[in-house]
Amino acid sequence: MWEWLKKTRQQQDNGESVNEAGLGGSRAAETEESGKEPQADEKAAPAVIVITGSSGAGRKQLAWQLSRELGLPYIRSYTTRGKRPGEEEGQHYRFIDPGQFEAMRERDEFFQSVKLGRGRYGIKGSELRSALEQSGSVIVVVNREGALSFKKVFGARAVRVFIYTTKEDLQVRMEKERVPQDIIMEYMELYTEQVHSKRECEVVLQNREHTETVNRLLQTFKTDK
Template identity: 35%
Template structure:
């Protein structure tokens, strides 16, 4: 297992699908010199997703081979699809950045938190059921996908109380600003604002 150095930090965004975790994570990353690490998955890409940008989309055979070669730092199976984070990708990200972020489901988040303890900060991003369903419809997820996600909604929401920070996402710029402030404090880089 990769040993995270003193200055290196992992920020993990989790919460229900359709809560806007990925968008917020990207917005916050622009305020800091942050690198992301993408998960590998065997699920088919949605029409708006790009390989190498949203996930690394691989076949079940490729995934199993990577598992056999012990390439994954953590992997989970949800609804018959496999998801995993490759240790090598985290190592690579930390070679050029001290701050790395991931967007994971609660299972993956919990595994990394157990591995790295206080080097990991978890942000739970959520919205109410109706908002989450509306957002998934707006991005044209099909009914079957939405139903699959909503089946996990209540279960995912129970993870909220275990995360260091929880944000209800109805205003993306505001939430990303609030998260940036939290990270700023966490890094002890408080910028002094002088009133003239």
């Protein structure tokens, strides 16, 4: 799958960056000279299952369960924001301080990174590359900008799955989990803008109940394979 990736390309757009250094293959030079994006095999299994959607909709829990059921690596993002109630190191994110994040960014270690309201987030390129080489497909959880980055690089072999709940269910869920009120308000303010982007994604699922949503995801990707 790597032959159709460009060897080196960096993009900077509204604080979001993509770095493909080290992800290229034998056709990298050819692609750069022609200026054309190589086409992926649309019949092949997705290289990257990109879980995106509205904040607080249960994306990371779904990604973890899907990873277990399909036997695919789930690549966690690195972040500089603080842990929230119920979050654990290595399960939800890889928590690092701003200095560590900046040092990694300067060394071009991130495939994709973005700065959001409460912190910075990034997918480490070497972890992505290693997992793809070993398993052929991976699962990531990113925001809209991250999902667009994966789509630009992987084309048809990146399948974006938009997960959302109703605004009312989101508030009830977060209050039940005792999420701080300022974070609940932040999610409520972001909700409409985030849900509006669902039309960009290949798969859209409302997460009414966890087990039901996992089963629908399994049906989707087992069929695709």
